[in-house]
Amino acid sequence: MLSLACVAGDPGGDATTSATSDASTSTGPTTTTSTTATTKSTTDGSEASSSPSDTTASAETTAGGPVFDLGAVPDMPGDPPLVPTDIDVVLTADNAYAFGYGSEDEMLSYFGGVAAVTAGEIFNCGIGPEQYIVPARDVAEYLYVVSYADQSTTQGVIGQFRRISDQPDGTPGEVLHTGDEGWEVCATGVDYNSGDPTPPLEVVNEQIALCNGGMTDPSTTSQGWVDAVGTAAGALAVGETNETPYAGGPMPGNEFPLVCQTDVDAEARWMWFNWDPASIVWPVESPFIYPGGGGNPMHDFMIFRLAAASLPQPPAG
Numbered sequence: 001m002l003s004l005a006c007v008a009g010d011p012g013g014d015a016t017t018s019a020t021s022d023a024s025t026s027t028g029p030t031t032t033t034s035t036t037a038t039t040k041s042t043t044d045g046s047e048a049s050s051s052p053s054d055t056t057a058s059a060e061t062t063a064g065g066p067v068f069d070l071g072a073v074p075d076m077p078g079d080p081p082l083v084p085t086d087i088d089v090v091l092t093a094d095n096a097y098a099f100g101y102g103s104e105d106e107m108l109s110y111f112g113g114v115a116a117v118t119a120g121e122i123f124n125c126g127i128g129p130e131q132y133i134v135p136a137r138d139v140a141e142y143l144y145v146v147s148y149a150d151q152s153t154t155q156g157v158i159g160q161f162r163r164i165s166d167q168p169d170g171t172p173g174e175v176l177h178t179g180d181e182g183w184e185v186c187a188t189g190v191d192y193n194s195g196d197p198t199p200p201l202e203v204v205n206e207q208i209a210l211c212n213g214g215m216t217d218p219s220t221t222s223q224g225w226v227d228a229v230g231t232a233a234g235a236l237a238v239g240e241t242n243e244t245p246y247a248g249g250p251m252p253g254n255e256f257p258l259v260c261q262t263d264v265d266a267e268a269r270w271m272w273f274n275w276d277p278a279s280i281v282w283p284v285e286s287p288f289i290y291p292g293g294g295g296n297p298m299h300d301f302m303i304f305r306l307a308a309a310s311l312p313q314p315p316a317g
Helices: 059-063 201-213
Strands: 086-094 096-102 107-115 130-134 142-148 156-164 183-187 235-241 269-274 302-307
Touching: 086 096, 086 142, 096 130, 096 201, 107 130, 107 142, 107 201, 142 156, 142 201, 156 302, 183 201, 183 235, 183 269, 201 302, 269 302
Parallel strands: none
Antiparallel strands: 086 130, 086 156, 096 107, 096 142, 142 302, 156 269, 183 302, 235 269
């Protein structure tokens, strides 16, 4: 199930059309297990649907076994099991991303892909961030964000995640933001750029397997999953919050305009991959700004992941 974000606000939002002129679109078909519900263009150029397609892969049909949600595993022996709940997700990216969830070994449901054509489709209320619902019944051990950027200006992802109570009032749990503890990234080194189709599910799952193995080339990949501490091959880059005033042009430590704060909290931080943590120390230098030089110096596309068990439970009753 995928829910269309219903967000009120001025389409002008916080960003001007010149704030991020590198926003670009991706063209061509993409292979997914479901459609994405947004008001943006999908990768085949058509308008996305607000309802899932008949090919949506459910946990029951895809996993071939009982539904398992890592969030239902008690923290300690003897603790009562956590109650599986829906997960509310809000995301946006510079420039393109796809969202999905599944097990540690593979993505089972994939909503791809969203490619921004204008800066407003990244930052502005109404046309910027998208909302997704991960149903409690689905396998969601891990939440995944696949992202890639063009070879110009800035790149990053930002958003927030929270569990929704199964109580009638739907009381939400505490918000977990991008940039919070628990996030990891794998830089695949598979180069997708502006105008390319979104990586299909088969390619993403191939790369998840390689990321789990951690045996890829450290000169072109992160050599597996890395967090903000990182390794010599790279680290998760955690940047500015969504309350940092924009100085009018990208610069280290102040790369992005504000994203609509109706959708994304001020505490959310931009994330990307730092391919040279020994030399690129944010905010003096920035992994969120394209370094130039051609090729694929950033090692994208990126796969970000978050264990569903990291999301706080909503209040009971």
